[in-house]
Amino acid sequence: NDLANMMDVPVTSVIATCMNLGVMVAINQRLDAETINIVADEFGFKTKFVSADVIEAITEEEDDPSDLQPRPPIVTVMGHVDHGKTSLLDSIRNTNVIEGEAGGITQHIGAYNVKLPDGRKITFLDTPGHEAFTAMRARGAKMTDVAIIIVAADDNVMPQTIEAINHAGAAGVPIVFAINKIDKPGANPEKIKERLAEMNYLVEDWGGKYQSQEISAKKGIGINELLEKVLLEADLLDLKANPNRKASGSIVESSLDKGRGYVATVMVQNGTLRQGDVLLAGTYYGRVKAMFNERNQKITEAGPSEPALVLGLNGAPQAGDTFNVMDSDQEARNIAARREQLQREQSLRTQKMLTLDDIGRRIAIGNFQQLNIIVKGDVDGSVEALSDSLIRLSTEEIQVNVIHKAVGQISESDVTLAAASDAVIIGFQVRPSLGARREAEKQGVDIRLYSIIYDAIEEVKAAMEGMLSPEI
Ligand code: GDP
Secondary structure (H helix, E strand, O other): OHHHHHHOHHHHHHHHHHHOOOOOOOOOOOOHHHHHHHHHHHOOOOOOOOOOOHHHHOOOOOOOHHHOOOOOOOEEEEEEEOOOOHHHHHHHHHHHHOOOOOOOOOOEEEEEEEEEOOOEEHHHHHHOHHHHHHHHHHOOOOOOEEEEEEEEOOOOHHHHHHHHEEEEHHOOOOOOEEEEEEOOOOOOOHHHHHHHHHOOEEHHHHHEEEEEEOOOOOOOOOHHHHHHHHHHHHHHHOOOOOOOOOOOOEEEEEEEEEEEEEEEEEEEOOOOOEEEEEEOOOOEEEEEEEEEEOOOEEOOOEEOOOEEEOOOOOOOOOOOOOEEEEEHHHHHHHHHHHHHHHHHHHHHOOOOOOOOOHHHHHHHOOOOOEEEEEEEEEHHHHHHHHHHHOOOOOOOOOEEEEEEEOOOOOOHHHHHHHHHOEEEEEEEEOOOOOOHHHHHHHHHEEEEEEEEEEHHHHHHHHHHHHOOOOOO
């Protein structure tokens, strides 16, 4: 019913389409992801699935503009491997330690804050590469305000550089180029700018709009100038937040610490997080027992754009999960439980599918009642004959269902359907398409090919008797 409403088509059409796929559904039945994909596709729609915590999102009240105050930018460094991301982050970390803070940053918590000589602040996400950036973005977290794309001047614009540029572009995040390793004898920054120009990324000193800075992360050359340019970019964004409200933001990373239990680095994006607050993060919750900064100092609060290591959650949320501060334990627990339920349902649908061998094993230990099969064949007659014979293998304990049968090669949508319904695909005198084979591998769907009907029946029968010898 929901799906029909979303597509604005009669619900009966959706049910009919499901039936054509061999899926018998009632009007209020929850469909699995793959069936939704296929049905939507039939009606000319593309699907996009959002994670459980987006479905069960907490909608925070909008801030009154008069309550907003400037906040520091959150910056991510991305680039090709070995071009100097780590060195740059280390260099910034070590040279920009808040005055009077002896010892500097002592622990890696996935993010840190630096204060420039003029008092302005920048927050760096210290996560490795754009995989993290993309993963977070896929989870709906928009944590980065400005991206530094680092390119080694003794190398070239590399595939990962281009990927990083595209990821930043897709996220609508402004870019500052850092052309690194200029201390090296073979360095040729102009070549890098030329390559960028060829890609339509014209840097400022070539008359374009993209800021770039030549740096040496190793020797500490050009770092302050780079940060100035980042701040210039950030100024254009007019970044603001309201520190005087309950905190919300995103998870940067989390882990289970032997001594301290679950620890999570949170990035506060609005409001102020305080010790004692009830935190809801993804599918977990808990009261904030203690908070630390990247200098391993105990803190009692963290405001907008400030990262903090938090103790007290009852599990490790995923990077990119959103967090909110709730009014009560009870409320946090309820929402966490609902999200977990949703997530479990989703993962059930994507977990590894059964192979005929597994089915044999499970039947042998007596916990299997249904065997779902998809039959594809070269001609209608054999498809019908094979399907009938397979259904007739049903016993009192095990029901054989042919959930879909058709003439033609085994397609990707056959595989998705099999994956969605724990089915095995049997091909008679037909082969899977390349796409279907790839998808089957990815989803762990068992495709069995036969050229003799008798063989197909015998093997399924053997599986049902829990006697099938594993495929070699
Ligand atoms: P990442 O893979 O992007 O994190 O790159 P790293 O920061 O680990 O740097 C890769 C290598 O390049 C290391 O051996 C660094 O010491 C070296 N490197 C990084 N920046 C510079 C630089 O400015 N000058 C020179 N000469 N070497 C650098």
